[in-house]
Amino acid sequence: MKTEALRPARIAFNEAGLPWAPDFGDVYHSSAGALAQARHVFLGGNGLPGRWRGRRDFVVLETGFGLGNNFLATWQAWREDPARSERLQFISIEKHPATRDDLARVHAAHALPQLASQLVTSWPALTPNLHALDFEDGRVRLLLGFGEVAALLPELRAEVDAFFLDGFAPSKNPGMWERRVLKGLGRLAAPGATAATWSAARAVRDGLTEAGFSVEAAAGFGGKRDMTVARFEPRFVPPRLAAWQGAPASSREAVVVGGGLAGCTAAVALARRGWSCTVLDRHPVPAREASGNAGGLFHGIVNPQDGAHARFNRAAALHLERRLRDLRRAHPIAGQCDGxxxxxxxxxxxxxxxxxxxxxxxxxxxxxxxxxxxxxxxxxxxxxxxxxxxxxxxLRPGDLCAALLRDAPGIRWRGSVEVAALRQAGEDRELLDATGTVVARAPVVVLANSADAARLLGPRHWPLxxxxxxxxxxxxxxxxxxxxxxxxxxxxxxxxxxxxxxxxxxxxxxxxxxxxxxxxxxxxxxxxxxxxxxxxxxxxxxxxxxxxxxxxVSDDRLPVIGPVPDERCLDRGGLRLDHARYVPRHAGLYVYTGLASRGITWSLLGAEVLAAWVAGDACPLENDLRDALDAARFVSRAARRQAG
Incomplete structure (x- = not known):
């Protein structure tokens, strides 16, 4: 994905005191009030809060973040609902995001001061692509996509339950409402997904219909007679890529092999999603091998081409910076985070x-x-x-590992355990020591044990x-x-x-x-x-x-993340293997390794990518970046060489 330079929003106030976008000649919300509009149009239009009740996860996708009022209204409704879903994931795309100063100025007297203040405090640097902001101890995630909606929608991996179609009017901002944009919603829609928008424009209704939605008119808000609501009822749903699906596990239990940065961050990312994790390591305490140095660096990079390395490093560095603010307030971590x-x-x-x-x-x-x-x-x-x-x-990597493990529930540490082999046992995998004794068993296993993962997997194509x-x-x-x-x-x-x-x-x-x-x-x-x-x-x-x-270190200098590829596919005919997305995988078996000399910078975001893959969550990286990290990329390269 080619990234475009961001241009921040210009925000003014009109004569009525409403936030105004001079570049679009339109207001950010109705004079009847931003929160009232959000509750009527987007929450009410999508049947919320009722539809998330009793759910494990509920995913919202918004096509115009603006000043964040729809997110704040949704967060408040979720927070106040005792029957709410376990987690709320809110994905929002914004081409011209506000600066932190402008956001603080607009929300200075917000009706939800506590939530608005948290949003302003967590507001990311204005760099392109995705930024994952966590609230409520990770139970509420705001995944912000900064960039053109038409470019970012195809790069999202999520199963969306409710769409908030917001943005300036179609006559003012036609790119937001193009049919190809609306058609892209169908690729992301979960079964029974709904959509709502304040717009009743014919082009919007027709675009949603073409995308597989059944469209209806509903009572409008703030002087508008009508608005549009819709339900995803396609005639045909194309099969989803198997490699991108979550783990086929009936219980949320995982064993993570390796207690360094990769293993600890992977376990924590899964635990924050409600998984029970056991971490096995051959040492009695965490971070005793590559993660055992007294100190290591973390930072992004700049590259004129802004390719995959630069984009992943930037995203990872900014993600780490946000997480460290909270971790260092709560736990002793030796180091400096001031430049x-x-x-x-x-x-x-x-x-x-x-x-x-x-x-x-x-x-x-x-x-x-x-x-x-x-x-x-x-x-x-x-x-x-x-x-x-x-x-x-x-910072000292061992301190980071210790802080992460103390900060997350549902993790069991088992040190002085050497894993010598893996074997399938029904729907589970068993891990065995050198005597053949089963030391752990789970439906999901994550190998985060650096180069030792190759010994357990025996891959033919593993250029690390x-x-x-x-x-x-x-x-x-x-x-x-x-x-x-x-x-x-x-x-x-x-x-x-x-x-x-x-x-x-x-x-x-x-x-x-x-x-x-x-x-x-x-x-x-x-x-x-x-x-x-x-x-x-x-x-x-x-x-x-x-x-x-x-x-x-991998030969392309990127980490290795994801479900383990089934290399036997290279010996079969008739399979499409030219891209990592099509390579068959070993169900329930994952790898997280290849952190090279950037383990501190990469570890937390890489773990989030892994955990999203396991849990079937919205991925915090664009699809092309996840492809660049995918453990199956080496197999697809080998297949192209064979075919070439």
């Missing part, structure tokens, strides 16, 4: 500014600094310009490799060492002092299986530190401490 500098060795600051202008990336996500500005931020005499990520930083990395620890008081105020990365990295130590690194050694800490690698890290910061500590490398770990 990171990544030195730029290939572009001058003017070229960096042009990239940011072309992509319209906002300063609360990333800024381009010259060497002087970067030096002022870091406290180091830097010689290169730098990308500054205000929401980036560093273990890359050795050694970090170096030196005293913060070492002679000649200049401490950094913020983490600085480039060719290597350095963390600010913590607990009297400074950590820097790291080496990169593909195919190197040596677990010992080597003084020559310390020399390498110190040389990187000198080039990076101009800091030349006077220390004997042979006396320094450090740590060795292995990053699990």
């Amino acid at each position: 990171l500098l990544r030195l730029e060795a290939h572009n001058e600051v003017d070229a960096m500014a042009r990239q940011l202008d072309a992509l319209a990336l906002p300063p609360d996500y990333v800024q381009g600094l010259d060497a002087r500005q970067a030096s002022e931020h870091s406290g180091l005499p830097l010689q290169l310009p730098a990308w500054y990520y205000p929401g980036g930083g560093w 490799s273990a890359v050795r990395g050694q970090t170096t620890s030196l005293p913060a008081t070492a002679s000649g060492l200049r401490p950094a105020r913020l983490p600085v990365a480039g060719a290597g990295y350095v963390l600010p002092p913590h607990d009297g130590r400074v950590w820097c690194g790291a080496t990169t050694g593909p195919g190197d299986a040596d677990p010992s800490v080597r003084w020559a690698d310390h020399e390498h890290n110190l040389a990187q530190l000198a080039r990076l910061t101009g800091s030349m500590p006077d220390v004997d490398a042979s006396t320094l401490s450090g740590r060795v770990g292995w990053r699990n």
